Every structure is written in structure tokens, then in C-alpha cells.
Amino acid sequence: MxxxxxxxxxxxxxxxxxxxxxxxxxxxxxxxxxxxxxxxxxxxxxxxxxxxxxxxxxxxxxxxxxxxxxxxxxxxxxxRGFVFQRHTLFPWLNMRQNIAFGLKIRGLYNKNKSEVDEWINLVGLSGFERSYPHQLSGGMCQRASLARALIMKPxxxxxxxxxxxxxxxxxxxxxxxxxxxxxxxxxxxxxxxxxxxxxxxxxxxxxxxxxxxxxxxxxxxxxxxxxxxxxxxxxxxxxxxxxxxxxxxxxxxxxxxxx
Ligand SMILES: Nc1ncnc2c1ncn2[C@@H]1O[C@H](COP(=O)(O)OP(=O)(O)OP(=O)(O)O)[C@@H](O)[C@H]1O
Ligand SMILES: [Mg+2]
Incomplete structure (x- = not known):
């Protein structure tokens, strides 16, 4: 461990x-x-x-x-992943793009594409992939922040x-x-x-x-x-x-x- x-x-x-x-x-x-x-x-x-x-x-x-x-x-x-009190999702990216952000900038996206959907599912956000942060509730944004941090396997x-x-x-x-x-x-x-x-x-x-x-x-x-x-x-x-x-x-x- x-x-x-x-x-x-x-x-x-x-x-x-x-x-x-x-x-x-x-x-x-x-x-x-x-x-x-x-x-x-x-x-x-x-x-x-x-x-x-x-x-x-x-x-x-x-x-x-x-x-x-x-x-x-x-x-x-x-x-080390970090989650703050208020979500720090990028307002110009939709929920899926926000969660995939870290993988993309590290060049890991193509290999791990399916994990994005797995995480969206795990935090109960399926069906909201294309929504932007302002279209999601506070709890949903926080769950997306959690998935965004965890997908990097900290x-x-x-x-x-x-x-x-x-x-x-x-x-x-x-x-x-x-x-x-x-x-x-x-x-x-x-x-x-x-x-x-x-x-x-x-x-x-x-x-x-x-x-x-x-x-x-x-x-x-x-x-x-x-x-x-x-x-x-x-x-x-x-x-x-x-x-x-x-x-x-x-x-x-x-x-x-x-x-
Ligand atoms: N960048 C900084 N510059 C100057 N003082 C700071 C800085 N960051 C924290 N402090 C001071 O250090 C002390 C501890 O701050 P910290 O934010 O760690 O407290 P906290 O326990 O998280 O409080 P809270 O529960 O209110 O969030 C405070 O007195 C704060 O004013
Ligand atoms: Mg504090």
C-alpha cells in the first residue's frame, strides 16, 4: 500500500x-x-x-x-490530489472535459479515455457529461472535483x-x-x-x-x-x-x- x-x-x-x-x-x-x-x-x-x-x-x-x-x-x-472547499472546475469546460483535464495535459488521455467514464459513473454524474459547471448543483460540482483529482491516481x-x-x-x-x-x-x-x-x-x-x-x-x-x-x-x-x-x-x- x-x-x-x-x-x-x-x-x-x-x-x-x-x-x-x-x-x-x-x-x-x-x-x-x-x-x-x-x-x-x-x-x-x-x-x-x-x-x-x-x-x-x-x-x-x-x-x-x-x-x-x-x-x-x-x-x-x-x-497528491487536492480538493478545495469550493470547487475549482474550469467554467469554460464541460464536466467531462474538466475531469479529463489532468490526463490531457499529461498526455495520458488517449490511453485512459475509458477511465473518464468510469469515474463519472462512480461519482454518480452519468448523463451530465456535457453540462458546464454553472449548470450543475454545488454537490455535483464537488463530485466532479473529486473525480478530477482521483483520476490522476494520487x-x-x-x-x-x-x-x-x-x-x-x-x-x-x-x-x-x-x-x-x-x-x-x-x-x-x-x-x-x-x-x-x-x-x-x-x-x-x-x-x-x-x-x-x-x-x-x-x-x-x-x-x-x-x-x-x-x-x-x-x-x-x-x-x-x-x-x-x-x-x-x-x-x-x-x-x-x-x-
Ligand atoms: N499566506 C499567508 N500569509 C500570511 N498569513 C497567513 C497566510 N496563510 C495563513 N496565514 C495565517 O496563518 C494562520 C493559520 O491559517 P490557516 O489558513 O492555516 O488556518 P485554518 O486552521 O485553515 O483556519 P480556518 O479554519 O479558518 O480555515 C492564520 O493566522 C492565518 O492568518
Ligand atoms: Mg482553512
Whole structure:
């Protein structure tokens, strides 16, 4: 299995003109096992997106190292797919062209043409191949973004609040979609979310981060069989454990903490 991510002593500070520098991440150490589903959760501004961007290779750490399957991460590459909160489909390409885009620019399209249709089918978009993003719903665009990233067969899929813009029911449908894709094509999934239920429903590990500078506060292993019952006692117990850790358990008011 591929997709092992190793993060060793990573810190990142952003310099800002006219303002004090912000230390976004401090001494992050993480080992993400190949093929696992991991969620990052923590207050706004604690460095979740920064950590994801570092793994993507979009930005570089000030100190520390990141590895994917033993190779140092230095720049973006096809072996890491990225899905953002709002879809980033090209408005001038139809849904099928958007999904095929990566294959085309890598010269792999002719050999893998049939995979485009397979992915369209897998994310439930058959029949909408010729629709443009503005003619699709938010959830459909997000599913197309997922297919566009996955068709490149990344070792790791990095998702930054991928379902944040969707309504609650669509969100739950998409969570099942993620699980279906993940179980059929085992790859490492790292997802930033603000939704505690979503983290418990999907993940094998939930990584809780503390606010500025962002540090790993706790890693919680979710040992629940699948499919997971959202209202089961064990599910609710994990939910409570995470909320308590985020100071949202309801027993203590911490106005400085917010999601
Ligand atoms: N390019 C940048 N330049 C300056 N500061 C930045 C930059 N990117 C992030 N920061 C700062 O780093 C800190 C962490 O930001 P980041 O976007 O990683 O937080 P986050 O945990 O993803 O928050 P949210 O949940 O609101 O998305 C914030 O204080 C932010 O202002
Ligand atoms: Mg963010």
C-alpha cells in the first residue's frame, strides 16, 4: 500500500508587512499510515489549511521535513490530489472535459479515455457529461472535483473542507461517496473539517489541533465498525470526547475557542 506521510518537526511562520509575524504551525510531528482516512479538526486559524498546503508542496516549511513514501515533499506533484472547499472546475469546460483535464495535459488521455467514464459513473454524474459547471448543483460540482483529482491516481488525497459549502443532507450523501471511493481505491485521505460528526463518521484517526501557534493537541483513534451509526452510543461518545477537547462540551465556556 502506498501513501505514507511522515511529518517531522514542521514549523511555519508567515511574515506580514506592517504587522507582527504569525506562527501558524509549531513543531508538528505526524505519521499517517498508507491508505488511512485522517481528519484534521481545530479552531479557525489554527493552521489546518497551512498543514495541508505543506503536504501538497504548495508552500515550504521554515524548519522540519515532510515525506511521502520516503521521498521528501518539495513541490506539488500528481501523486497528491487536492480538493478545495469550493470547487475549482474550469467554467469554460464541460464536466467531462474538466475531469479529463489532468490526463490531457499529461498526455495520458488517449490511453485512459475509458477511465473518464468510469469515474463519472462512480461519482454518480452519468448523463451530465456535457453540462458546464454553472449548470450543475454545488454537490455535483464537488463530485466532479473529486473525480478530477482521483483520476490522476494520487497516493494521497488532500481535502480542505471539501463539503463545507453543501447542505446537511447533500453533505451526508457525499460522505458516503468518499467512503465508497476510499474503500474501492484505497489511498490516503486527509480531510480538514469543522464538523465533528463528519470526522467521526469518516475517519480512522481524528487529529485535534490547538490554536496559534497550531500544534497537535491530540490524536484520537476511532475504533468503530463500518457502516457507522451516527446516533449509536459509541459514536456519540467519540463526538463528546472531541467536543470536550475543543472546549465545546458545554460544561465550560471558553469564548476564545470557536470553530
Ligand atoms: N499566506 C499567508 N500569509 C500570511 N498569513 C497567513 C497566510 N496563510 C495563513 N496565514 C495565517 O496563518 C494562520 C493559520 O491559517 P490557516 O489558513 O492555516 O488556518 P485554518 O486552521 O485553515 O483556519 P480556518 O479554519 O479558518 O480555515 C492564520 O493566522 C492565518 O492568518
Ligand atoms: Mg482553512
Amino acid at each position: 502506498v501513501g505514507e506521510i511522515l511529518i517531522k518537526g514542521v514549523s511555519k511562520t508567515f511574515e506580514r508587512t506592517d504587522e507582527q509575524a504569525v506562527q501558524a504551525l509549531k513543531d508538528i510531528n505526524l505519521h499517517i499510515t498508507p491508505g488511512s482516512f485522517v481528519s484534521l479538526i481545530g479552531p479557525s486559524g489554527c493552521g489546518k489549511s497551512t498543514l495541508l498546503r505543506l503536504i501538497a508542496g504548495i508552500i515550504k516549511p521554515d524548519s522540519g521535513e515532510l515525506y511521502l513514501d520516503g521521498a521528501a515533499i518539495e513541490k506539488p506533484n500528481w501523486d 497516493k494521497a488525497l488532500l481535502m480542505d473542507e471539501p463539503l463545507g459549502a453543501l447542505d446537511a443532507l447533500m453533505r451526508m450523501n457525499m460522505q458516503d461517496e468518499f467512503l465508497r471511493v476510499w474503500s474501492s481505491r484505497k489511498m490516503t485521505m486527509i480531510m480538514v473539517t469543522h464538523d465533528v460528526d463528519e470526522a467521526v463518521y469518516l475517519s480512522e484517526k481524528v487529529i485535534i489541533m490547538s490554536p496559534r501557534p497550531g500544534e497537535i493537541d491530540r490524536v484520537i483513534d476511532i475504533r468503530l465498525p463500518r457502516p457507522r451509526a451516527r446516533s449509536g452510543d459509541n459514536f456519540v461518545a467519540y463526538r463528546k470526547e472531541i467536543l470536550d477537547r475543543l472546549h465545546f462540551g458545554g460544561e465550560k465556556l471558553e469564548p476564545n475557542y470557536y470553530l
